Amino acid sequence: MALNCELPPDEGTIRGEIELSRGATASKLAQTPQMGFNTWNSFKGNYNESTANQIASLLISLGLKDAGYNYLILDEGWSDMARTTDGYLQSNQSTFSNGIVPLAERVHDMGLKLGLYGDSGILTCGFRPGSWGYEERDARTLASWGVDYWKYDNCGGFQAMSNAPQERFAVMRDALERSGREIFYSVCEWGFQFPWHWGGEIGHSYRMSGDITATFINETGCPCKTAYCLNTGYAGCSVTSILRKMREISVYQKPGHWLDMDMLEVGVGSMTVYMEQTHFAFWAALKSPLIIGADLRTLRNESLAVLTNRDVIAINQDSLGEPVHFVQGVSVEGALQVWAGEVKGGNVVLVFNEKSYSQDVDVSLKELGLGIQRPVRAKELWSGKSWGKIDRVKAELGAYQTLVFRITR
Ligand code: GLA
Numbered sequence: 001m002a003l004n005c006e007l008p009p010d011e012g013t014i015r016g017e018i019e020l021s022r023g024a025t026a027s028k029l030a031q032t033p034q035m036g037f038n039t040w041n042s043f044k045g046n047y048n049e050s051t052a053n054q055i056a057s058l059l060i061s062l063g064l065k066d067a068g069y070n071y072l073i074l075d076e077g078w079s080d081m082a083r084t085t086d087g088y089l090q091s092n093q094s095t096f097s098n099g100i101v102p103l104a105e106r107v108h109d110m111g112l113k114l115g116l117y118g119d120s121g122i123l124t125c126g127f128r129p130g131s132w133g134y135e136e137r138d139a140r141t142l143a144s145w146g147v148d149y150w151k152y153d154n155c156g157g158f159q160a161m162s163n164a165p166q167e168r169f170a171v172m173r174d175a176l177e178r179s180g181r182e183i184f185y186s187v188c189e190w191g192f193q194f195p196w197h198w199g200g201e202i203g204h205s206y207r208m209s210g211d212i213t214a215t216f217i218n219e220t221g222c223p224c225k226t227a228y229c230l231n232t233g234y235a236g237c238s239v240t241s242i243l244r245k246m247r248e249i250s251v252y253q254k255p256g257h258w259l260d261m262d263m264l265e266v267g268v269g270s271m272t273v274y275m276e277q278t279h280f281a282f283w284a285a286l287k288s289p290l291i292i293g294a295d296l297r298t299l300r301n302e303s304l305a306v307l308t309n310r311d312v313i314a315i316n317q318d319s320l321g322e323p324v325h326f327v328q329g330v331s332v333e334g335a336l337q338v339w340a341g342e343v344k345g346g347n348v349v350l351v352f353n354e355k356s357y358s359q360d361v362d363v364s365l366k367e368l369g370l371g372i373q374r375p376v377r378a379k380e381l382w383s384g385k386s387w388g389k390i391d392r393v394k395a396e397l398g399a400y401q402t403l404v405f406r407i408t409r
Contacts, residue, residue: 029184030204032317033258033289034149036071036115037064041214041263041293045077045126048095049103056107058296065112067308068317069292071149071184072107073115076126083129089118089141104146115149115184116142120168121156130156132168135175143181150176151186152203165189169202186260186289190234191224196249200257205289208249209242210234212262212293214269216279216400217241239265239279240354243337246286247326253287255321260289267294267303276306277382278352278402284316285324285339285348285404311381312404318343324350330367335359340368347372347407353397363393365407377408 037055039047056072059065078100080090091099100116107114118138119130131138131152142150152172154165169187176183187203189195190210199206210222213236221236223229227248242261253259261283266276283290292307324341331338336359337352347370353359365372375389381404395403 028256029182030256030258032255032319032321033287034071034184034186034205035068035290035313035316036073036113036149037069037292037296038073038075038115038151038263039077040075040117041212041265041268042295043075043077047074047077048092049098052103053106055296056110056112059112060110062296062299062304063308064292064296065110067310068313069290069307070111071113071115071291073117073149073151073291075117075151076124076128078116079118079124079128081128083134087134087137089129089131089134089138100145100147108146113148113184114146115151115186116147117151117153119153119156120165120172121154121158123156125153125155131172132156132158132163135172136178139172139175139179139183142176142183143179147181147183149184149186151188153188154190154192165193165195166198166202169199173202188260190231191245192231192234194227194230196227196252196259199259200252200254203257205258205260207260207262209245209262210237212237212239212242212265214265214271215239216271216275237262239271239275239282243282246282250286250323250325253321253323258287258289259323261286262288263291263293264307265293266306267292267299272400273302273306274398274401276303278400280306280309281312281350281381281402281404282339282352284312285341285350287316287321287323290316309381311379311384311406315343315348315381315404315406320344324348327368329369330363336361338363338368340370342370343406346376346409349393349405349407350402351393351395351397351405352402353400356399358396358398360396361393365391365393370407372407378405379408380405 080092084090104114121130122132123130185203187206191208195206215238217240218238222241224231225241225244322342324339327338339350375391379386
């Protein structure tokens with residue numbers, strides 16, 4: 001039996017000169033942020049082939065595929081605890097005993113795409129085989145199975161930076177490019193080594209934070225809330241702690257290599273509808289990938305309505321690919337956040353009541369740095385209410401509510 005710690009094969013793994021500055025190749029598969037479903041937030045490693053089939057069917061029957069969610073991504077758990085005796089990745093022999101090929105075929109027949117999870121270290125976070133030293137071989141295996149998406153994690157050694165993440169992640173990028181199949185490359189480095197300076201050269205998307213949890217506010221988890229802070233503990237990020245970090249790094253958001261704010265917790269924990277709307281609106285408007293983490297078998301109608309709001313999804317998938325930015329001048333620390341940006345043919349403005357109680361807000365559109373001088377046409381995307389002409393947002397917002405205005409110019 002192969003041991004996890006066996007020496008990697010010499011065959012086929014190309015190391016040495018790794019070129020980092022090649023952002024352009026990334027764009028084709030990622031013209032807009034990717035959308036889909038991932039098993040991790042709800043299932044952790046506890047799922048099997050029949051669960052995957054159920055989720056695939058629900059993506060169709062709940063209208064999620066029609067709304068744009070087309071990747072079914074199996075996170076930690078799909079693979080076996082050991083490679084085959086001759087050193088190949090293999091599916092979990094008890095829960096995916098038929099291998100990945102039949103599943104990939106079924107998923108493709110349904111018009112969906114299949115994603116899998118792996119790791120740039122010796123082991124995955126769940127102590128399954130990582131791809132360190134096996135990158136060429138594993139990329140070819142994925143291609144031969146018909147895999148369309150590869151989430152690539154940061155566990156399994158090298159935290160001393162003896163092998164910098166830039167290098168580890170770039171080796172797999174090159175291997176995927178040589179694999180003979182177009183495979184979306186989702187870099188999962190937890191925002192650990194300031195990936196907004198290099199992740200875009202490597203992945204179609206790259207994580208900017210530690211792991212999200214189904215909490216709206218968590219002051220003790222996820223110590224790194226600012227971009228300056230090197231992660232000292234990567235898990236436990238709440239919706240608002242990830243948003244706090246984006247204040248500083250939304251400027252790095254670029255089409256083709258999306259800053260990934262982690263999977264959605266809409267429908268996972270016990271957030272209120274306003275919290276779920278706020279979470280979804282910011283992920284959409286900041287151009288994060290929209291990857292559902294909820295168990296679709298038990299999804300509440302309210303959460304489904306949030307996830308399928310076409311107007312909000314259209315902001316995320318807008319062809320300009322411009323994120324909103326925090327408008328410091330009109331925001332009030334700890335009470336009111338205003339974010340604004342451009343979309344094709346107009347603008348988007350988010351007004352977020354950060355308080356646990358209702359408050360009246362009054363924000364002049366002229367003060368948002370959008371060049372708005374006269375009253376404009378606007379629609380609020382959660383209520384669907386439209387105005388022929390407005391020059392300010394005057395409203396009472398509920399606890400943690402966010403209004404999203406699409407302005408037409
Ligand atoms: C890390 C990643 C998560 C998930 C788990 C699986 O924590 O950041 O998104 O993939 O590993 O073990």
